[in-house]
């Protein structure tokens with residue numbers, strides 16, 4: 521047990537909280553209950569628990585590798601799109617369809633980042649994983665809109 525492994529643990533807890541929040545948001549969208557208040561409190565905590573330990577891990581061992589750079593960019597986009605969607609939902613300025621598309625795209629991006637963090641591929645493959653996550657999330661959203669997924 522060393523500092524590195526403890527910091528990695530905090531980083532992974534931050535990532536787990538992100539997925540818990542995404543799950544609550546998705547269930548809320550489906551069942552029609554608001555999740556923006558919870559996300560407003562725990563979202564920034566999760567984001568910081570991911571970023572600062574992540575920067576430490578990068579500096580301690582990995583440097584500016586492609587998967588780290590893609591991870592930082594995706595982390596930023598997930599935070600900004602998530603905050604924008606939450607504010608839009610709270611103010612009634614965004615439709616449920618758009619909020620669902622935003623949610624699916626962020627889930628896809630986050631899964632792409634988990635792939636990058638564990639496999640640690642080249643810049644191109646790292647980028648491809650996140651773009652694939654976005655594309656799959658977008659495709660599921662379009663399929664849902666067209667009723668392909670309804671039973």
Ligand code: HEM
Pocket residue numbers: 528531532535538570571573574575577578582588591592594595598630633634637638
């Ligand atoms: C959505 C955002 C993120 C998620 C879901 C995420 C998730 C993870 C997970 C699950 C691991 C463990 C991989 C393993 O041990 O095999 C990991 C490792 C790592 N993450 Fe992240 N991460 C994110 C963002 C970031 C950011 C923004 C940085 C850099 C600032 C970063 C830097 C690192 C580093 C350097 C490791 C390697 C640790 C190691 O394998 O020893 N991560 N990440």
